Amino acid sequence: MKRREVEIIQKDGRLLVFFANDVFPASLPIIARESRFNATELCTRLGVSERHLRRLFEEGLGIGAKEWLRQERMVVARNLLREGTPIKEVATQLGFANYKNLNREFLAFYDISPSDYQRRELAKLKATAI
Structure with a gap:
């Protein structure tokens, strides 16, 4: 190359x-x-x-490059979930083979599942909008 x-x-x-x-x-x-x-x-x-x-x-x-890529991907996943993007769509956009792989990686990285994280963040948004 x-x-x-x-x-x-x-x-x-x-x-x-x-x-x-x-x-x-x-x-x-x-x-x-x-x-x-x-x-x-x-x-x-x-x-x-x-x-x-x-x-x-x-x-x-x-x-390391792979560790940085992993961290960056998790930050983007977190942001997309916070915006309300469906989990399967987040997985597709970020190059995961399926949403289960996103689930496993997100849980290992943040110690919370993507669905629980998204639910929590959307609840916070609703609470501040009132």
């Missing part, structure tokens, strides 16, 4: 990807979402090998 000069940095609370020949940086979370939080697809989008991707993340963020 041909290697592009790529750098991942945090700037002003945002995660950015700088490509050597581009004037403006790209948003890493947007690229990750477009890659459906898949490390192999992210490598393809960035034009780097998986080994180089690991290096970029560890040097730029101090965390």
Whole structure:
């Protein structure tokens, strides 16, 4: 795979990807979402090998690429659930094979099931609207 000069940095609370020949940086979370939080697809989008991707993340963020992708996917899942997006749709949008996998991952990450989380958050919204 041909290697592009790529750098991942945090700037002003945002995660950015700088490509050597581009004037403006790209948003890493947007690229990750477009890659459906898949490390192999992210490598393809960035034009780097998986080994180089690991290096970029560890040097730029101090965390492994797969762990960051997992965390980012769970943050997006939480936000979608808070907005009232159906659980099956969240699973599909985020690249889970099925909603059961989302359920298992969300429960392991947040210690609450997606349905219980969504119910709680929607109840909070109703309470503040009154």
